[in-house]
Amino acid sequence: MQFPDLTLWTPDKARVARAPLTALARRAGVSDYDALHRLSIEDPAGYWRHVLDHLAIEWLAPYRTFCEHAPDAAHPRWFVGGRINWVHNALRWAHDPRHADRAALICETEDGRIDTLSYAALDLQVRGFAGGLRALGVERGDRVGLMLPMGMQAVTAFLAVSALGAICVPLFTGFGADAIASRLELAGAGVLIAADGFRRRGRSVEAASAINEAASRLPLLEHVVVVPGGGPAIEGAFTTRHWEELASAGPVADFEAMDPNNPFMVVFTSGTTGAPKGTVHVHGGFPFKIAHDTAFHFEVQQGDVWCWPSDMGWIVGPITTVGALTAGATLLCYDGAPDFPDWSRFAAMIGRHRVTHFGASPTLIRSLAANEALSTRGDLRSLRVLMAAGEVLDPDHFEWFFRSIGGGALPLINYTGGTEASGAILANVPVRAIKASAFNSASPGVHAFAADEAGRRTVGAPGELTIAAPFVGMTQSFWQADERYMEAYWQAVPGCWTHGDLVHEDHEGHFFVLGRSDDTLKVAGKRLGPAEVESVVLAALPLRDAAAIGLPDALKGQKLVVLLQPQDGTADKDMASLAERAGRAIEHALGKPFRPAAVYCVPDLPRTRNGKVMRRVIRRVLTGQLPGDLSSLGNPEALAAIRQLANAG
Template sequence: MNISDFMKVHGIQTADELIKRSTEDIGWFWDAAVKHLGIEFFHPYGLVMDEGGGISNTKWFLGGKINIVHNCLDRHDTDSKAFRVALRFETDDGAVEAVTYRELNNKVNELAWSLKQAGVKKGDRIAMCMPISIEAVVIMLATLKLGAVSLQLSCRISPQELTIYLRDASPKILFITDRHQRGGKTFYSNLLCQELTSQNIPIECIVILEKLDSGLALRKGCKSWNNFTADNSGHSAETAPLDSEAPSLILYSSGTTGKSKAVIHTQAGALVQAAKEVGYLFDCSPDDTFFWFTDIGWMMAPWEIIGTLFFGATLVLYEGTPFYPTPHRIFEIIERHRISIFGFVPTALRTLSSSGLDFSEHDLSTLRILGSTGEPLDEKTWEWYSQIFGKNQCPIINFSGGTELLGGLVGSLPIAEQKPGAVGGPGLGMAVDVVNDEGQPVRNQVGYLVCRKPFPSMTRGFLNNFEGFMDTYFSRMGGLWFHGDLAEIDSYGFWFLRGRADDLIVRGGVKYDPAKIEATLISFPGEPKISESAAIASPDNSGGQRIICFVAINNQNFTDDEQIKRYLEELKKHIGITYDPMARPDEIHIIKALPKNLAGKIPRELLRRAYNGGPVGDLSKIENSEVIDDIIRVGKIYFKMPI
């Protein structure tokens, strides 16, 4: 394994010793990792890190000249990897397209040449509002090749939100498609184009990848992809040597805990973090086929694109949903593409595990490593994932971080002992801890996840709002990075995520962990089984909070009122017995499904607003958003408001 080789080179005997050394001497670790992974600089750096600006403004790999595209494409085109498959793309309707490293490099060179002809230069911003696709990868890499900055947005964004983001970022060029498919439905971009052209957004050109004869490219300020790329066949552009600290990506956080934040990443930071995690946590090599279900606007997309292509492996992209046309789809993708490294979100795993379907017909023998991120992975679902996908033979790399660091703060190592539901421990080179309200370390109790030292991929701030960045991460714990997650370290040293700090429910002066309440509901042994659950806070008349839960069950014929009443009381009793007798919910509501964002996460802040009568805002990036109406309705009944 890659991580075993690194340990052997440095005389390290155990995973614990490796974690300890990497987090105590971060300068040594990041320098050693760069050299061991084989990250190539056009000009070597003279200084690993400069902490003169403090944890929030540390500079990395000073004096070095680098480019992500050189490491992920250029160097592979000169060796045997040139003819290996780089990308395999599967559409919603099942069509498959593949490109080799040489073909991908040619596409990137040609688009970079077209961008350069359009006047794009270092530091310019190029935006895309696209589904995940081969074209989206080409746009991202062509942008980075020139030293421009890739701004990546979900194709499901609302016209109004897109306008706000583009005014804020001022990109030179915007790429969009005229339509995309997801879950058997077709979504059109007419309203996006109409909003952009009517609002006079200062963009030099909107490039439209036409899949229909829509006529959108005929609008003022627009060009078709074919028109924009005309005459670029066979052309190429130089891969720009860039300062290590040069900006590379602008990504928007999911906004599940508040307003989306535009975070800025650097060339070296993005590359080093992605290569470290894909290489050491997921043990990627050129022989692997890597697939993580993601959207181009979620940080997992650039993370997997950079990480997988760095190692010369094959990356699978999929534009649809994991449950269309049936929940077997994700298993069919693994079989069809012979995936060896697979990552998913816990909510989707819980949906599959509670479906009652038999997935044993599928050949998953190519899988060797499994991944999970985005939310806490409960013990029951962890065990099901291990058994059904991995036949109890594949390590589960359960890791967690965020858009703000383009990677994980905590994560499992493939060589370390595993415990169901645990995230292992600190990420390599990530000096994290769990502390109480006073910033003191705590064990065997839930605390706040913090980081005590800098790391290369830490965002260089929010776009046009550095003060907001400092206030969000460094104002609460006296100079520590306050991540906003709740975590717990047990007596054996295993780390567990317990949800978000702003999701905590406070009743009677006591804090209750919604993630534990949700896991307890899912573990209910009776019938009907619970496939999904969410716990939120709702204000009571005394200024405190009530515990409100939502559950989706696997029996839609469960409609008898008395039967439902007894069932809900059993659920409350189960929480009181197995979690905390004082955490019995005030209300439990059965709904047909829980809403999810495009990353597959349950947006609890949206649930709170909907139930408590607040504004729900833009729902364009929410799957099954019609469920929000059901939550609003039961909230109005609870608060005795007119429906």
């Protein structure tokens, strides 16, 4: 496989000399970035000692041992013997007179309201809300759901839960009742912090109905803390408390001193089969990895202003919160639609708040590019670094973002890893040349490579993205589902993490992600398992079976397409009704962003001889490709109707 020369940006010597990675290399006593990366793989304990010193991470008690593989490489224990609470390092600036009055948060809503909170004020607010949660009975290890639009309350609650040693379970505000209930039930959450509604494109969007329906299935849910957002009442077999009631409680004096391997967050992500998977992130994992990536990939420093629009329910929300605050920077939160009142929104925000670091999903980038006259109408001169993550960003839109938003002069940090990895597995570093759509390095400390079927490194050919050793930030397991965790990452190559992406490494050490090697969907950067979609329609409709797949989409990256196999005897006149009802059921259960782009009825679905639906074959046929290996296909006649759909466009 050959890739053209896509080099867009090359740092000059002065840029390399002042880079934080160069400063880290000097601290570590090595000559350059390549030597530093080798050190991070060959001596990770030494590398992380230098990283934590560079970041001035404050411990409540020092650690004794960097890592113990107990019982195996899939279940490492990090920074053994230490005590820490990541919130302490995020809010330490509040107690430094040089930084206490600096803005920690700037929160803008789509109606133009802007609120600013200093580090000192955020510290007081977090301590107060943590006191309210403690009065509610929240203790170390309790699971607390968080379903708030990105803003001051979301950040405050996220920090307050961790400050108590409890475990936050972030939820996307667009989830439907099924998605909310399944995640909170799996987590065993006893408390939910949620908004009853919010504003989008000038209209009220109520969230209370989905929350009430979900809560009716959650016998362990004892309390819901409500942030008013213009929606109807949240009510049920639980006590309802209002945000202000908890925020005015007596503040906690100290944050809980936690073992670095104690969880602080469980983020549920979808796989190809079964229930959502709860990735388990710990105080000595995710926060350190994100602080590392923020400093060395993104080069965020004290006083910078970082805007990467997201919802706290997707991993970018926690990434930006932990990263910006730990770095002593200002986090700019936006609660609203990206095109309200028009597509100049983000350009105006960048100029208004003097944003230095701007991140976007490929879906957002494609939308900005489609509305270039408006999306570039603003003062963008404050920008220093651009970031992109969430799915594969094609070369044309990568170059558009680089030139039209970055003026052709700024590093664009392509960044991929996923919820399970905390931060980067592959990412651009600003000390090497950057190619469109590529990642110019494995992240330091992550021994990642493209592997052939035997697990050997392959260059110049597609391979499985594989990691040869445990790394700081990796999920400790799946919440109460360790067998699924082992099956997902650790069984393909003994002792190695197999990530599930197909990648191509070129002969200059740049990686290109070719797509998922499993059937997980990514719709506008939001991961969704086929099983979640299929279970909704199978429960709601008279069907024999269903298959959910992702097809390429120019705007969203992937679009959801669902194939239904009706029960025998279903009349042709009822097929259109089934398809419409399926779309409505999916939207109600999972949320509006997941409504399928198309729903088709077919007589049968292609299956293996033991009855498993072959989604790979469906996807390839619908995209006009050869179906590939059909040796295990048990009913080849099922392909005829799918080929007709492909031919019909």
